Amino acid sequence: KENADPQRTAFLLRKQWTLYSVTPLYRFSNARLRDYARLLSAFIAAEKQKGLAVEVGVELDIKVVVSSLPDLKGSDQDQAAILVQLSSRSPASPKNSEEKLIWSGWFCCVSGDDLSENVPEDFTCLPLFLANGAESYTSIVGSWFQKTFDCCFRRLAISPLNLSWMAAMWTGCKVDKTASVELVFSVPCLPQPLDISYAIHPEDAKALWDTVQKTPGEITQEEVDVFMDCLYSHFHRHFKIYLSATKLVKVSTAIASAHCDGIIKFLQSQYLTGVLMLLTELAISQIQ
Amino acid sequence: HLATSLPLPSERDHLRPRIDLIAFMIDIKSKYSLKNVEASLAHVDASFFLGKVCFLVTGVGRVNYCSVEMNAIWKLGEVYCSPVLFCELELEGIRVATAQRLLRMLQICAGHVPGVSALSFSSLMRNSADD
Numbered sequence: 001k002e003n004a005d006p007q008r009t010a011f012l013l014r015k016q017w018t019l020y021s022v023t024p025l026y027r028f029s030n031a032r033l034r035d036y037a038r039l040l041s042a043f044i045a046a047e048k049q050k051g052l053a054v055e056v057g058v059e060l061d062i063k064v065v066v067s068s069l070p071d072l073k074g075s076d077q078d079q080a081a082i083l084v085q086l087s088s089r090s091p092a093s094p095k096n097s098e099e100k101l102i103w104s105g106w107f108c109c110v111s112g113d114d115l116s117e118n119v120p121e122d123f124t125c126l127p128l129f130l131a132n133g134a135e136s137y138t139s140i141v142g143s144w145f146q147k148t149f150d151c152c153f154r155r156l157a158i159s160p161l162n163l164s165w166m167a168a169m170w171t172g173c174k175v176d177k178t179a180s181v182e183l184v185f186s187v188p189c190l191p192q193p194l195d196i197s198y199a200i201h202p203e204d205a206k207a208l209w210d211t212v213q214k215t216p217g218e219i220t221q222e223e224v225d226v227f228m229d230c231l232y233s234h235f236h237r238h239f240k241i242y243l244s245a246t247k248l249v250k251v252s253t254a255i256a257s258a259h260c261d262g263i264i265k266f267l268q269s270q271y272l273t274g275v276l277m278l279l280t281e282l283a284i285s286q287i288q
Numbered sequence: 289h290l291a292t293s294l295p296l297p298s299e300r301d302h303l304r305p306r307i308d309l310i311a312f313m314i315d316i317k318s319k320y321s322l323k324n325v326e327a328s329l330a331h332v333d334a335s336f337f338l339g340k341v342c343f344l345v346t347g348v349g350r351v352n353y354c355s356v357e358m359n360a361i362w363k364l365g366e367v368y369c370s371p372v373l374f375c376e377l378e379l380e381g382i383r384v385a386t387a388q389r390l391l392r393m394l395q396i397c398a399g400h401v402p403g404v405s406a407l408s409f410s411s412l413m414r415n416s417a418d419d
Contacts, residue, residue: 247353
């Protein structure tokens with residue numbers, strides 16, 4: 001499937017997104033997005049009245065926009081991505097004063113056939129949710145969706161095993177812009193936390209991956225293991241430290257960077273759908 | 289007796305009592321522990337694999353910390369014909385239950401349970417795991 005138009009999705013790049021898995025939404029309709037924006041806006045205003053104001057002492061007029069991102073999908077069966085944006089406008093200034101985007105969140109499903117095929121008719125599958133902005137807004141928006149569509153949000157963590165898959169996959173991608181492949185490890189069982197950062201020249205990393213990968217376009221667990229083991233032995237030879245005894249917590253490449261707490265940053269629009277496909281898979285396995 | 293790897297130092301061979309059961313511990317959060325176990329297995333006499341070896345996988349409570357692929361562990365159990373046990377050391381209840389299981393296995397391997405041999409017991413465990 002063709003990749004999304006880079007201009008339309010450029011605003012998704014270089015932002016830090018916190019990941020959640022979302023169970024299927026009951027009776028969600030693509031045709032009612034304006035209604036949802038209105039209802040969500042009223043809900044936020046009500047929460048503020050209740051004293052659950054997000055920022056104490058700051059009077060903000062919050063505008064809600066809910067739109068569809070039809071380009072962000074993998075197969076035709078996938079539901080189009082849904083974007084929710086919260087902007088603020090100071091009520092003191094005139095009507096056409098500048099609006100500032102204060103929070104964004106989007107639901108998506110890229111190649112989520114595993115889930116959408118097994119779900120009853122009234123349900124919409126958008127298993128991956130990405131949020132950028134204050135946690136308090138994420139919580140309010142999340143509550144509204146949970147109440148309205150009877151769904152459940154859960155933080156999506158990424159295990160060291162899955163992070164190593166990302167490291168291998170993304171190292172193999174051809175990119176114009178070169179950036180180091182950086183792996184960050186957290187050392188367990190120490191009185192004070194210690195992180196080890198291992199940066200590899202992208203060409204060296206790609207050369208290593210190219211010798212490991214047997215079939216282009218296909219990756220096996222064995223190949224990922226060999227790739228990581230080579231990196232670990234190289235490190236051990238120089239520093240006498242067994243990285244395999246530590247916990248891989250962050251992977252950064254020119255394509256994207258991912259943290260085990262479930263935080264992602266997209267850096268290349270041409271690989272956006274590819275990364276989303278992997279994240280969708282992780283979200284679906286957390287749901288099931 | 290605890291050891292971080294095999295082979296055991298030869299200096300103390302003459303002082304060592306008979307070994308009835310070897311439990312290899314694999315921490316699912318550490319790839320290194322799996323590699324260490326794989327290397328140590330090479331130093332074990334073949335006769336031990338007739339029911340006197342088991343694999344104990346720890347840290348299984350937290351899926352998000354997983355650094356070792358489960359298939360690799362299942363394969364190890366298959367290749368060495370030995371049962372794989374799972375536990376979470378941080379939870380006292382599970383820790384105690386696992387210790388009791390190991391103790392029971394040790395009694396059988398040491399020949400203290402009449403009518404049950406180490407070999408018959410281990411094949412019993414493996415068959416129920418397949419179900």
